[in-house]
Amino acid sequence: MVKRTRLDDSDCPVARSVDAIGDWWSLLIVRDAFDGSRRFGDFRRSLGVAKNILAARLRTLVEGGVLESVPASDGGSHREYVLTPMGRDLFPVIVALRQWGEAHFFDPGEPRSEMLDARGRPPRALEVRAVDGGALGPEDVVVRKVGRPEEPSR
Amino acid sequence: MVKRTRLDDSDCPVARSVDAIGDWWSLLIVRDAFDGSRRFGDFRRSLGVAKNILAARLRTLVEGGVLESVPASDGGSHREYVLTPMGRDLFPVIVALRQWGEAHFFDPGEPRSEMLDARGRPPRALEVRAVDGGALGPEDVVVRKVGRPEEPSR
Numbered sequence: 001m002v003k004r005t006r007l008d009d010s011d012c013p014v015a016r017s018v019d020a021i022g023d024w025w026s027l028l029i030v031r032d033a034f035d036g037s038r039r040f041g042d043f044r045r046s047l048g049v050a051k052n053i054l055a056a057r058l059r060t061l062v063e064g065g066v067l068e069s070v071p072a073s074d075g076g077s078h079r080e081y082v083l084t085p086m087g088r089d090l091f092p093v094i095v096a097l098r099q100w101g102e103a104h105f106f107d108p109g110e111p112r113s114e115m116l117d118a119r120g121r122p123p124r125a126l127e128v129r130a131v132d133g134g135a136l137g138p139e140d141v142v143v144r145k146v147g148r149p150e151e152p153s154r
Numbered sequence: 155m156v157k158r159t160r161l162d163d164s165d166c167p168v169a170r171s172v173d174a175i176g177d178w179w180s181l182l183i184v185r186d187a188f189d190g191s192r193r194f195g196d197f198r199r200s201l202g203v204a205k206n207i208l209a210a211r212l213r214t215l216v217e218g219g220v221l222e223s224v225p226a227s228d229g230g231s232h233r234e235y236v237l238t239p240m241g242r243d244l245f246p247v248i249v250a251l252r253q254w255g256e257a258h259f260f261d262p263g264e265p266r267s268e269m270l271d272a273r274g275r276p277p278r279a280l281e282v283r284a285v286d287g288g289a290l291g292p293e294d295v296v297v298r299k300v301g302r303p304e305e306p307s308r
């Protein structure tokens with residue numbers, strides 16, 4: 001793995017999120033958990049990664065509080081992995097990534113998976129909105145530190 | 155780097171998004187670009203990674219169409235990196251990750267960066283909604299393949 005700066009003490013919430021998830025493709029484990037995967041073998045078949053690597057990523061997600069390891073739902077001796085409430089809160093992240101992928105990486109008519117609600121329709125495109133409901137784009141926001149003294153103005 | 159399954163021909167839009175971004179922390183390059191970083195040195199100071207690694211990640215993002223390499227804005231000889239329209243479409247992904255991090259990884263009052271609109275307020279929490287505006291949770295949607303024959307029903 002690439003050595004990188006530790007991010008779990010960053011003051012940026014994006015960085016802490018990235019750190020908690022661990023590897024980029026660990027988000028695909030989360031995706032599979034949303035789609036009903038519970039057993040190690042389910043994740044392995046879906047992702048096609050080596051057992052030891054998958055085991056390590058699952059462990060990171062459990063330690064990070066995203067997944068929980070629970071007894072088998074059929075009473076068997078194996079463990080299963082389910083999303084914690086915190087893991088379920090990643091739903092907008094997964095949907096945002098899905099919508100970005102749909103918009104940019106598929107030719108018209110190309111086979112792809114689709115997320116549908118009970119009426120058979122995909123969710124609305126996620127939009128960043130102000131408290132009063134107005135649309136916000138990247139130019140409409142600034143990022144600044146809080147909890148620290150401001151630079152004195154002249 | 156961990157060997158992984160190639161994802162760019164996956165039929166899952168989430169997987170293609172993950173593949174295009176490359177490394178998980180490459181999303182922090184995207185975050186910095188949203189926050190105004192343009193020069194190699196800006197990204198390097200912010201991220202604290204080795205030059206060769208940062209250069210490789212920037213190259214991946216340029217090749218993937220997320221960033222564009224442009225002449226220096228001050229007329230200097232260096233290149234700068236700006237988000238393409240496709241890269242700008244990652245705004246909801248960045249906001250979703252920020253909000254997840256804010257909700258789960260900070261103690262009350264702990265110093266952190268904050269995203270604020272022109273009126274000094276953070277954006278609304280992103281919500282997944284149906285076309286008719288109703289809230290959608292993970293249980294309210296299914297993911298299925300399109301562009302392929304359905305399993306015959308009995």
